[in-house]
Amino acid sequence: MPVRITKDDVDIAKLIEESKKESMGAIVVFDGIVRNDGIDKIELSAYIEGATKEIEEIVADAEKKFNLLSVEVIHRIGVLDVGDNILIIVIGAGHRKEAFGGCEYILEEIKTRAPIWKKEHLKDGSRWVEQ
Amino acid sequence: MKIKIKFFARFTEIFGKEAIFEYEAGETNSLKDAVGAFCRSYPEKYGEVFTRDGEFQDYVLIMHNLERIDRDDAGAVKLADGDEIAIYPPVAGG
Numbered sequence: 164m165p166v167r168i169t170k171d172d173v174d175i176a177k178l179i180e181e182s183k184k185e186s187m188g189a190i191v192v193f194d195g196i197v198r199n200d201g202i203d204k205i206e207l208s209a210y211i212e213g214a215t216k217e218i219e220e221i222v223a224d225a226e227k228k229f230n231l232l233s234v235e236v237i238h239r240i241g242v243l244d245v246g247d248n249i250l251i252i253v254i255g256a257g258h259r260k261e262a263f264g265g266c267e268y269i270l271e272e273i274k275t276r277a278p279i280w281k282k283e284h285l286k287d288g289s290r291w292v293e294q
Numbered sequence: 295m296k297i298k299i300k301f302f303a304r305f306t307e308i309f310g311k312e313a314i315f316e317y318e319a320g321e322t323n324s325l326k327d328a329v330g331a332f333c334r335s336y337p338e339k340y341g342e343v344f345t346r347d348g349e350f351q352d353y354v355l356i357m358h359n360l361e362r363i364d365r366d367d368a369g370a371v372k373l374a375d376g377d378e379i380a381i382y383p384p385v386a387g388g
Contacts (some may be wrong), residue, residue, distance in 0.1 A: 207387070208303065209387070210302050210357070210380050213357050213360055213380055214387070216360050217362070238388075249388070250387070250388050270388060273388045274385075274387060274388040276385065277385060278302060278355070278357070279386070279387025279388075280302065280303035280382075280383075280386050280387070281386045281387070291303055291304045291383070292386040293353075293383060293384045294384060294385070
């Protein structure tokens with residue numbers, strides 16, 4: 164399944180192995196993790212059906228634009244700690260430029276289009292993140 | 295006619311996660327009218343989603359049956375029984 168929104172973490176090494184095809188010359192992995200901005204924890208929520216559809220459309224666009232051979236996108240939701248994985252993108256392509264380009268395109272489009280939100284939990288309260 | 299309105303992120307703290315809004319067909323004709331009628335039942339918080347002129351605030355994002363709708367087009371989107379509308383603030387995923 165190329166797009167998943169899930170509470171569960173994933174085995175990135177296994178994703179890479181499963182993505183490999185003989186026609187590939189490059190696999191690019193993006194792993195977005197929870198940064199310590201003075202927070203205690205971060206809570207991610209999503210409109211799961213809407214976000215899945217939006218990300219699937221982004222992936223379909225990227226596959227055409229960058230001639231990608233494989234795409235896996237896993238966006239986590241739920242309460243996460245500093246250092247936990249938030250967004251994992253694994254892209255396989257014939258060449259590195261296509262793989263890097265496709266990965267960056269998918270990442271930037273998810274950040275502006277997918278209905279997913281972060282709420283930072285601090286020692287003395289919480290706040291919604293709005294970009 | 296019954297529609298489902300879902301709210302997300304900070305809007306859930308005002309309107310709850312989702313509401314079934316029931317009204318007479320023809321009473322409110324468009325997506326904007328229906329969401330406006332629902333939000334007017336929260337007079338102190340109406341301004342979180344709509345301007346005084348009854349337009350969606352420029353940060354509000356909308357999906358209609360999982361399709362993104364431009365807020366400027368919301369007055370022209372006709373609803374059908376069972377439709378699902380999502381109203382949410384700017385996204386922050388990734």
